[in-house]
Amino acid sequence: MRKRLLVLSLPLVSGASAEEVPEVQVTATRVEVPVEHIGDDVDIITQEEIKKYGFTSIADVLKYVAGVHISSNGGFGQTTSVYMLGLPTKHILVMIDGVPVNDPSSVDSQANFAYIDLNNVERIEVLKGAQGALYGSEAIAGVINIITKKPDRNELKLGFEGGKYKTFKENLYSALKLKDGYLSLSFENFKTNGFSATNDKSPNYESDNDKYSYRSGWISYGWNLTDTVKITGNFKLKEGTVEYDSSWTPDAYTTYNNYFAGVKIDKFFSDNFMITTKLSNNKEVRNYGSDIIGITRYVSIQPIYYLSDNLFLTGGVNYKQEITNTSGAPNLHTKSAFFEIHTDYLGVHNTFAIRRDFHSQFGAKTTYKVSSAYDFKETGTTLKGQYGTGFKAPNISQLYGYGGNPDLRPEISEGWILGIKQGINFQKLNGNVEVNYFKNHVWDMIDWYPPGSWTGSYRNVNKATTEGAEVKINADITDWLNVYGTYTHLHTSKDLRARRPEISYTLGFNSVYQKIKFSAWAEHYSNREDSNGKTLPSFTTYNCYASYQLNEKVNLYLKGVNLTNKDYELAYGYNTMGRALFAGVNLNFR
Numbered sequence: 001m002r003k004r005l006l007v008l009s010l011p012l013v014s015g016a017s018a019e020e021v022p023e024v025q026v027t028a029t030r031v032e033v034p035v036e037h038i039g040d041d042v043d044i045i046t047q048e049e050i051k052k053y054g055f056t057s058i059a060d061v062l063k064y065v066a067g068v069h070i071s072s073n074g075g076f077g078q079t080t081s082v083y084m085l086g087l088p089t090k091h092i093l094v095m096i097d098g099v100p101v102n103d104p105s106s107v108d109s110q111a112n113f114a115y116i117d118l119n120n121v122e123r124i125e126v127l128k129g130a131q132g133a134l135y136g137s138e139a140i141a142g143v144i145n146i147i148t149k150k151p152d153r154n155e156l157k158l159g160f161e162g163g164k165y166k167t168f169k170e171n172l173y174s175a176l177k178l179k180d181g182y183l184s185l186s187f188e189n190f191k192t193n194g195f196s197a198t199n200d201k202s203p204n205y206e207s208d209n210d211k212y213s214y215r216s217g218w219i220s221y222g223w224n225l226t227d228t229v230k231i232t233g234n235f236k237l238k239e240g241t242v243e244y245d246s247s248w249t250p251d252a253y254t255t256y257n258n259y260f261a262g263v264k265i266d267k268f269f270s271d272n273f274m275i276t277t278k279l280s281n282n283k284e285v286r287n288y289g290s291d292i293i294g295i296t297r298y299v300s301i302q303p304i305y306y307l308s309d310n311l312f313l314t315g316g317v318n319y320k321q322e323i324t325n326t327s328g329a330p331n332l333h334t335k336s337a338f339f340e341i342h343t344d345y346l347g348v349h350n351t352f353a354i355r356r357d358f359h360s361q362f363g364a365k366t367t368y369k370v371s372s373a374y375d376f377k378e379t380g381t382t383l384k385g386q387y388g389t390g391f392k393a394p395n396i397s398q399l400y401g402y403g404g405n406p407d408l409r410p411e412i413s414e415g416w417i418l419g420i421k422q423g424i425n426f427q428k429l430n431g432n433v434e435v436n437y438f439k440n441h442v443w444d445m446i447d448w449y450p451p452g453s454w455t456g457s458y459r460n461v462n463k464a465t466t467e468g469a470e471v472k473i474n475a476d477i478t479d480w481l482n483v484y485g486t487y488t489h490l491h492t493s494k495d496l497r498a499r500r501p502e503i504s505y506t507l508g509f510n511s512v513y514q515k516i517k518f519s520a521w522a523e524h525y526s527n528r529e530d531s532n533g534k535t536l537p538s539f540t541t542y543n544c545y546a547s548y549q550l551n552e553k554v555n556l557y558l559k560g561v562n563l564t565n566k567d568y569e570l571a572y573g574y575n576t577m578g579r580a581l582f583a584g585v586n587l588n589f590r
Contacts, residue, residue, distance in 0.1 A: 027125040027145040037349040039371030041128040054545040054559040066470040066486035071499040071570040074197025077212035077242035080113040086466030087141035099280035104322035105294030109395035119188040120218040130415040132367030132390030133353035140390040151175035156589040163582030167192035181223035202573030204245040214240030233263035295323040315339035329400035380423030387416040403457040415440035431475025439467040482510040501525040515549040530572040539568035
């Protein structure tokens with residue numbers, strides 16, 4: 001295990017292919033650990049899978065993760081909500097390379113999912129369940145960690161896509177492998193005429209199309225400063241404009257700007273010991289006639305010590321500062337210390353973590369987490385379980401904005417997940433089936449009281465619960481055919497019922513024939529109740545993606561969305577995309 005610290009640094013210094021390194025995930029332990037050694041419920045979506053299904057946004061990706069549901073106030077660029085294990089968006093911590101990017105100026109300090117694109121993404125790790133012991137506030141439902149590309153060779157990639165709604169996308173990715181590191185640049189430009197965000201059920205209905213456009217650019221770098229010091233980091237700029245329907249302002253629109261900078265410094269003292277330091281600054285500016293600004297600054301120092309191949313200790317200190325331009329509101333800051341131990345003995349993989357947060361508004365909070373996985377190698381069976389606690393600090397607006405209440409307490413939670421994963425290996429059939437059962441309790445939920453009143457305030461009002469089961473299947477049937485599926489059965493208390501289906505599933509297949517790759521999949525949501533008490537009918541949509549490798553440099557593709565032109569809603573009074581076809585070409589020069 002301790003050698004993995006140096007193995008994982010090899011692509012930076014030697015040009016070794018990423019495929020030579022065993023698949024690992026970092027989010028569940030804050031340290032690189034093989035995914036099969038994790039007791040948590042975790043899903044990893046790789047760059048290859050993002051390409052295989054033609055995903056263009058993080059919402060596209062998350063639709064097909066078990067236990068995760070999506071709602072959207074219209075189409076491209078509109079407000080998007082993500083529910084994990086039935087819990088709301090505000091309970092999901094979103095990170096880029098392990099540093100938080102939730103917006104303190106947004107509602108409940110939640111991440112702006114509508115504005116997160118997939119440019120420069122290597123993989124996305126989705127970690128479910130209470131993770132307060134590792135990541136502090138927001139991580140009640142889980143964590144989404146977006147991990148950026150770290151190139152191991154020189155290459156230039158160009159992409160062009162066009163389709164329905166006068167949609168056009170162009171992107172560029174350029175990587176330069178240096179003697180002691182790498183440098184990469186990526187750029188994406190997207191624009192669409194879109195469709196009306198609302199329908200005639202909404203009091204905000206306007207029949208015109210709601211346009212959306214953005215431009216984003218990344219600079220990523222890595223450098224071996226010495227034989228024992230490695231530096232990696234990112235700069236990101238993004239700007240966009242989206243129109244929306246409003247009863248107050250015809251043809252309303254908002255602009256969005258994001259500025260992100262992050263750096264990670266790894267100092268290796270020996271094969272057994274290293275210290276990782278992370279610093280980041282994330283600024284988001286939204287304009288609805290005046291600027292709404294949210295800034296998150298983050299510092300983390302984390303030593304990692306491998307006592308043996310089967311035991312490591314880690315921990316450290318974090319500092320997070322949250323800044324907005326809310327009139328008269330002070331900045332909030334959180335100081336944290338945490339400790340984690342991970343063991344691998346006799347087929348049992350255990351993780352224990354504890355954390356103490358000191359918040360500038362409400363004081364101190366302790367959270368902890370235990371997870372375990374046991375392998376039955378003879379049968380290919382793994383038993384998994386996790387238990388954790390979490391909290392969600394009130395944000396600046398809830399404390400000091402309109403209807404603010406400085407006496408708010410943090411939301412607190414506990415949650416557990418039990419699961420079994422069974423490998424399948426019979427003749428040419430190779431894959432696995434995983435079943436997980438989850439339950440969460442949240443106390444002191446923060447909400448507006450009384451509901452619907454303009455003269456109310458934020459209060460700690462109630463307790464909420466969610467529970468359910470999820471099933472994940474992935475199997476190679478033949479050398480050229482893969483099938484996969486997810487199923488989620490969810491039950492929530494009344495306060496968390498809106499827009500979450502009781503039953504949802506995805507089912508699809510991937511096939512390869514010579515130079516042709518083809519994927520097709522279905523997505524289903526059962527009836528749901530919206531926050532206004534209206535019923536959202538069940539729906540099933542069908543989608544496909546086909547690509548043709550013309551030669552080593554040119555790949556052509558077609559993407560079909562909602563092939564049966566199903567008329568459905570993810571939120572009452574808001575439209576979704578009808579039948580649409582998109583075509584594109586990817587050029588790769590190595």
